[in-house]
Amino acid sequence: MGDAELTGVHCRLDELLAERGMTLTRLSEEVGVSLVNLSVLKNDRAKAIRFSTLVAICEALDCGIGELLVRVER
């Protein structure tokens, strides 16, 4: 069972970054969240996310919260 199946939430950061041609390092610089934390989020290893982090990422990627986080079957 993958990490997303454990939490029931999949983070589409990888796909959104690819669509915008943006790197994780660039996103990290824009939103002020460490590369380590963004990697945790990207690989579905995060167990919780701050509203401030969520909003900052969505603003930087110009997307909605529902586009970034989607539910998966557990």
Added chain:
Amino acid sequence: MSDTSTFERRTERGVLYVVGGGALLVGAAAVLFGGTQLIIDAAGGAVPLHLEVDHALPDGIGGGTATLTEGAYDSAAVTANGLSGGVVTLLTVARGFGLLTTAAVAWSVAWLAWKLLRGQPFTASVGNALAMAGGSLLIGGLLSQGLGGFGTWLAIEELLGDVTAAADPFFPLVMGFDPAPLGYGLAMMLIALAFERGRRLQQDTDGLV
């Protein structure tokens, strides 16, 4: 990283090494030297006692430029021999509880220092160690003082005979009680609760981005 924060980190680590190492040494000394002395005393029948006395100082003390205006003896360190087996056992057990309490507290402090050095202070083992140290101080303090005081009474009886019949016995039957270990024990248990709360908070933020 700035020079100030590097200096602070090094100082912090230095303090933790000194405190942790010192606690380990104190604990080891209590078990090794204190334990050995305890066994030697118990086997030989010679028991060190701290007895309360209330006698005036002898006349003629002095000779310097300052003078004594008043003074009295309030305790005497003696070594008793030939006490009955029950009294020796009681006093030995009381001293043993004192040593075990010292060792438990020292081990807990050393463990906390080690976990702080490794950057993992909020773990179950630290909370358990602090709670155990607090409990040891409470129980050990009570037992050590209670058994020690009662044993000392019995020892005085065996040393001086029926002291209750004497008008002014050299060693009166009094029992002092020091509440400090109980206070320290309760304080340590509160700290253990705080660490347990910290552990839960850390658990809540684990995986938070």
